[in-house]
Amino acid sequence: MNVAKLGPRAIARLLSVACISALAAIALMIWSVMDPRPFQVIMAMSIGQVLGTLSFGLFLFVVAADLLRTRRELLGAKKSDVTSA
Amino acid sequence: MQIPGALGGPPVTHAAPLDLVAYACAAISACILLVYLVRRPLLTPIWRLWLLLGLGVFPIGLAGAGNVQGYEATKQRTFCGSCHVMVPHAQDSSDPKSLSLASRHGRNKLFGEENCYMCHADYGMYGTITTKIGGMHHVWAYLTEYRNVPIEESEKTIKLYEPYPNDNCMHCHSTDLDIWNRHPDHKASLDEVRSGKISCASGGCHGFAHPFTKPAEDVKKADDERRARQQDAGVDR
Numbered sequence: 001m002n003v004a005k006l007g008p009r010a011i012a013r014l015l016s017v018a019c020i021s022a023l024a025a026i027a028l029m030i031w032s033v034m035d036p037r038p039f040q041v042i043m044a045m046s047i048g049q050v051l052g053t054l055s056f057g058l059f060l061f062v063v064a065a066d067l068l069r070t071r072r073e074l075l076g077a078k079k080s081d082v083t084s085a
Numbered sequence: 086m087q088i089p090g091a092l093g094g095p096p097v098t099h100a101a102p103l104d105l106v107a108y109a110c111a112a113i114s115a116c117i118l119l120v121y122l123v124r125r126p127l128l129t130p131i132w133r134l135w136l137l138l139g140l141g142v143f144p145i146g147l148a149g150a151g152n153v154q155g156y157e158a159t160k161q162r163t164f165c166g167s168c169h170v171m172v173p174h175a176q177d178s179s180d181p182k183s184l185s186l187a188s189r190h191g192r193n194k195l196f197g198e199e200n201c202y203m204c205h206a207d208y209g210m211y212g213t214i215t216t217k218i219g220g221m222h223h224v225w226a227y228l229t230e231y232r233n234v235p236i237e238e239s240e241k242t243i244k245l246y247e248p249y250p251n252d253n254c255m256h257c258h259s260t261d262l263d264i265w266n267r268h269p270d271h272k273a274s275l276d277e278v279r280s281g282k283i284s285c286a287s288g289g290c291h292g293f294a295h296p297f298t299k300p301a302e303d304v305k306k307a308d309d310e311r312r313a314r315q316q317d318a319g320v321d322r
Contacts, residue, residue, distance in 0.1 A: 036158030
């Protein structure tokens with residue numbers, strides 16, 4: 001997959017997934033703080049943290065892809081300016 | 086966080102400072118993420134920064150505060166007693182009239198509400214980690230073997246994976262001190278105690294930590310032997 005080819009819609013969709021998974025992670029972690037029993041603590045420290053890490057990783061991936069795409073567009077625009085001149 | 090009230094009173098609920106940090110981080114992060122999900126804006130530099138806070142900085146703060154709180158919670162006696170098979174152990178530890186080794190340590194301020202963890206935690210550099218791995222083993226054993234076992238049956242069948250190490254006792258009760266060696270039984274059994282051949286928490290020494298898990302005749306026999314030995318030695322404890 002060429003990350004620089006991710007369009008704005010794909011970026012928005014990936015960011016939505018990251019936000020929803022982060023909200024789920026936050027809910028699990030807050031549940032364990034409010035009611036610290038074995039099941040809740042284990043869920044927060046395993047699934048909660050995995051979801052939180054994945055959502056942050058997804059955000060970083062999307063930002064990197066977006067920056068690459070912007071850079072490519074700028075380079076493309078510069079090239080077309082040079083050829084038209 | 087809920088902490089049982091003094092002398093079995095109603096639980097006292099209050100938020101520790103780290104709880105407040107966790108709640109604040111969660112609230113701010115959730116607000117940012119919900120606004121993003123509702124508005125679906127373009128990924129401008131400003132929104133990159135907001136999402137960095139909402140997906141990175143504040144959730145990491147929440148995870149840090151939540152982990153510390155979770156770790157502290159796992160040290161509480163109420164946490165250990167939250168599985169039904171551990172209820173008798175926790176109740177005995179909380180009983181101000183009980184004379185079991187566990188209860189006597191529970192009444193010590195140094196141990197207090199964390200007496201299960203204080204006595205059963207492994208020591209050494211990686212003690213906390215090995216204790217937590219052991220705890221996960223307990224959770225697995227509970228889910229797969231003991232979840233439906235009646236308390237009366239579990240009292241007699243649950244055993245430690247390995248004999249209780251005297252090292253855990255010696256962490257506080259040093260065998261190098263004169264006060265320890267002044268006791269004739271200690272002096273006579275120093276090597277055996279240090280090597281673990283004799284358990285401090287055996288019936289004949291300081292009594293069982295959780296006597297209700299042992300057959301009644303064993304507990305009575307051990308108590309009689311101990312009393313007789315103390316009389317012989319002229320020790321009145």
